[in-house]
Structures are given as C-alpha cells and as structure tokens.
Amino acid sequence: PHIARLLDGGQLDDGRLWFAMELIEGARIDAHVHASNPTVAARIGLLRQVIDAVACAHQRLLLHRDIKPANVLIDADGSAKLLDFGIAALAGERHAAAAYTPGWASPEQIAGDEIGPASDQFQLGLLLNALLQAPAPADASAGVPTSAAGEVWIDMSAARCAELRAIVARATAHDPQHRYGSVQELDADLGRCLAARPVSAVGSSLGYTLRCAIRRHPLIAAASAATTLAIVVLVAGFSWRLAQERDLARAQAERASREASNAAAVARFLEDDLLALA
Numbered sequence: 001p002h003i004a005r006l007l008d009g010g011q012l013d014d015g016r017l018w019f020a021m022e023l024i025e026g027a028r029i030d031a032h033v034h035a036s037n038p039t040v041a042a043r044i045g046l047l048r049q050v051i052d053a054v055a056c057a058h059q060r061l062l063l064h065r066d067i068k069p070a071n072v073l074i075d076a077d078g079s080a081k082l083l084d085f086g087i088a089a090l091a092g093e094r095h096a097a098a099a100y101t102p103g104w105a106s107p108e109q110i111a112g113d114e115i116g117p118a119s120d121q122f123q124l125g126l127l128l129n130a131l132l133q134a135p136a137p138a139d140a141s142a143g144v145p146t147s148a149a150g151e152v153w154i155d156m157s158a159a160r161c162a163e164l165r166a167i168v169a170r171a172t173a174h175d176p177q178h179r180y181g182s183v184q185e186l187d188a189d190l191g192r193c194l195a196a197r198p199v200s201a202v203g204s205s206l207g208y209t210l211r212c213a214i215r216r217h218p219l220i221a222a223a224s225a226a227t228t229l230a231i232v233v234l235v236a237g238f239s240w241r242l243a244q245e246r247d248l249a250r251a252q253a254e255r256a257s258r259e260a261s262n263a264a265a266v267a268r269f270l271e272d273d274l275l276a277l278a
Contacts (some may be wrong), residue, residue, distance in 0.1 A: 002053035004073075004083040024081045029127075030069035034135050040156050040164075043131045044190050049080035051124060051187045058117045058183060061091040065115060067123035068104040069130060091116060107174050118176035121183050125171025128190075132164060159215065163193045166201040 009019035027035065029050075033043055050072055057064055064071075064085060071084040087099040092114075100109045106122035108115060132153045153161060167189050173179045180186045185200075192199050196216040198209050 002049045002080050002082055003056065004081045021083065024073045024075055024083065026073040026075040026081070028069045029072040029074055029080060030130050032074040033131050037154075040132070040154065040160065041194055044128075044194060046074065046080050047124070047128050047131055048187055048190055050082055050127065051183050051190075053080070053082040054120050054124065055183050055187070057085075057088075058091075058120070062088055063091055063115055063117065064088050064120050064123075065109070066099075066101055066104070067120055067127060068101055069127065072127070089115065106176075108176060116176065117182060118179050121179050121186055122172050122176075124183060124186060125168050125179075128164070128171070129168050159211065160193065163199045163202055166199060167193065170201040 004024055005022045007020045007022060009017070011017050026032070029046060033046070038046075050067070054064060054067065062085070064082070066084060066087050067082070071082065073081050073083065075081055098109075098112055104123055104126055106115075106119040108119055134152045134154050153164075156164075167186070170189075171179055171186055180189070189199050189201055196212055198204055198212050202208060
C-alpha cells in the first residue's frame with residue numbers, strides 16, 4: 001500500500017519506452033513534516049511506512065537505489081507513497097546502470113561496487129536524519145544532507161535523541177557489514193525506540209536497560225522508589241530507636257554501677273573506720 005502503483009506501460013513507435021503510474025496528490029515527505037511539524041513519533045511513523053515499502057521490494061529481490069525525499073510523497077490521507085523505481089535493479093544484477101543521486105547515494109554506489117539491500121538501508125538512514133532536522137534556512141532548499149550526525153534536530157528528550165542518532169549512525173555506517181542485517185531490523189529498532197525499550201544500536205548494558213524500564217513505566221518506577229524510600233526511612237527510624245534504647249540502657253547500667261560503688265565505699269567506711277574505732 002505504500003508503493004505507487006504501476007498502471008500501464010509500453011513502447012512508442014520511435015522505440016522509446018513509457019509507463020504510467022497512479023497520480024499521487026501530495027507533498028514531498030520532507031516538505032510535509034516541515035509544514036505540519038508533527039511529533040517525533042509521527043515522523044518516525046512515516047519513515048516506517050517507507051521502510052515497509054522497501055522491505056516489500058527487497059522480498060522480491062528488487063533494490064530501489066534512489067530513496068530520497070523527492071521520491072516519497074504524502075497523500076491526502078497522510079500515507080507515505082514510495083515512487084520512482086527508475087533506476088531500480090534486481091539484487092545481484094551486475095550490469096545495472098551506475099546511476100545515483102549525489103548526496104543520497106551509499107558509499108558502495110559511489111565506488112561502483114556491488115549493490116545490495118544495505119544500500120537502500122543507507123538511504124533510509126539519511127531520510128530519517130532529514131525528517132528529524134529542524135527547518136532549514138531559506139537558502140538551504142537543495143535537499144542534500146551534509147551529514148547524518150551533525151545536523152540540528154527538532155526538540156526531543158536527550159535519551160530519545162541519543163537513541164535515534166545511534167540508529168542513524170548504524171544505518172548509515174560506511175561499511176555495509178556494520179549496518180543492520182536488513183531494513184526490517186532497522187524498523188524493529190525504531191519500534192523499540194518508540195516503545196522506550198532498549199535499542200540494539202545503543203547496546204544492552206544494565207544501566208541503559210534500567211533507564212528504559214523507568215521511561216516505559218514511570219508510575220511503577222515512582223511507586224517503587226517511594227516504597228524503597230519508605231522502607232529506608234522505617235529501617236533508619238527503627239535503628240535510631242534501638243540506638244537510643246541501647247544508649248539509655250548503657251547510661252542506666254553505668255549509673256547503677258556508680259551507685260553500687262558508692263554503696264560499697266560507704267559500707268567499707270562504716271565497717272573499717274567507724275566500727276573499728278568503736
């Protein structure tokens with residue numbers, strides 16, 4: 001549903017090929033987000049629709065090779081449509097045209113190496129970066145990203161920003177082997193980010209896992225913290241009470257010892273001094 005449909009095609013009398021696709025009345029995906037200013041979750045949701053379309057093509061061994069904002073439109077229903085498979089090629093096709101869009105091509109495209117699904121994933125990572133950017137100045141309308149890590153993004157929490165930057169960095173790694181194993185894995189990590197679950201691109205340390213759990217269940221975390229604090233206060237109060245009672249008992253014992261010593265001294269005085277003299 002997120003791929004523009006091919007309606008018909010053929011060949012003209014002069015030998016030129018033609019094809020007709022459904023008309024998508026909508027704006028480019030980057031223009032759409034800049035105009036409507038949706039939430040981070042909504043922007044990621046649009047990208048996941050594009051990923052769904054790319055995954056469908058990959059399942060049929062078809063590589064798009066030209067994923068960029070100009071080739072993704074948002075229709076009147078707010079649904080993303082991937083179009084322009086003009087330079088698409090079958091996976092493993094050695095004689096595919098070496099065509100690409102500057103600024104959006106993967107390193108292997110630029111180098112003329114064999115292209116695989118990881119190349120489309122690289123472009124999806126650039127598209128994610130573009131969707132999260134703050135509106136650009138008026139003179140920066142070429143639509144070519146300068147980098148995937150140094151852009152100014154829209155306001156979001158520091159934790160989510162760190163996770164999304166890690167996702168972009170992994171999807172756009174220079175070495176295809178360092179990217180996600182498939183675009184479905186990229187989509188799964190985005191889903192974990194939205195659900196406040198540990199993102200594989202960040203890691204799985206105990207501290208990070210606990211922070212994710214707190215973000216996912218803040219009320220439970222707050223209740224647990226309050227309960228823990230109450231227990232600590234109760235234990236501290238009980239310990240203080242025991243210490244007070246122990247100190248009181250020690251003081252009473254010392255006073256009793258002093259009184260006993262005084263009584264013994266008086267008895268010795270009476271017995272050894274007064275009675276002896278008498």
